[in-house]
Amino acid sequence: MRQGCFNVRVQNSDAMALSAALLAVAGDLTQRIQEGVVARGFADLRPAHGFAFARLAPGGATVTDLAAHLGVTKQAASQLVEEIVRKGYAERRPHPGDARARLIVLTERGWACTSAAEEAAAEVVGDWVRTLGEGEVGALGARLARIAPGGPIRPAW
Template identity: 70%
Template sequence: MENSEAMSLTVALLAAAGELVRRVNEGVAARGFADRPAYGFAFARLSSGGATATELAAHLGVTKQAAGQLVDELVSKGYVERRPHPGDARARLVVLTDLGRASTRAAEEAAADAVRQWGDVLGEGDVRALRELLLRIAPYGPIRPTW
């Protein structure tokens, strides 16, 4: 692939990702969760059973102090709670509350709405093919910010 083709593909993928994030954020806000987009990246990590603040920091690519501040903010807003860690008496596990899970569901619904609109443009078959192709080069994520 020539440099110009590679750059064109790069720009298109980044633009599509940016548009998807924008639409998800707007959809989440429209569903009553008008919070910082960083919450969604944290929720993506916490939704699989929770994490310690240290694990969350690694996932988000921030310091432990920044992750601790984010957890404090999420606790104060009722999205997460700290629990004793089942495998480490010194650690605390951060888990989603019912409100946090509702926010996550709102994001999932907003993402589904955005992708459905791709079907209107590309057709369902092409959207499925795009999904399969992207899963071949980025099969497991992680879904995290790139700040």
């Protein structure tokens, strides 16, 4: 009976409180990373670009890959790539093994921006450590990792 359907019923109000807290923290995190990235000299980027960089970082990706990762159409992903290429954060290379596709890879400036985002994220997490303690934050991350979906990263709304 334990772990059965009736055991996992949660008070709706508790679920809403948990959801609200999670979304508030997520929104705050996004905003503060964005502010940190801007403060480090990358003022021409939005949070969505950061999520794209995260997908491009390990070896590059195609426009279609990026579209799937961001949960948008490939046209939207193509426009986003056009923008970050124009601004010097990435470049298009011929794809080895498929002449239709192009491999989008980060430039030096793209990597610098990625580092800036990591620093900004570490600052925010550092604040959490000050509030909760190191072990608690570690436990938080471990639990979130276990319930994180594998699917595309989507905006909160």
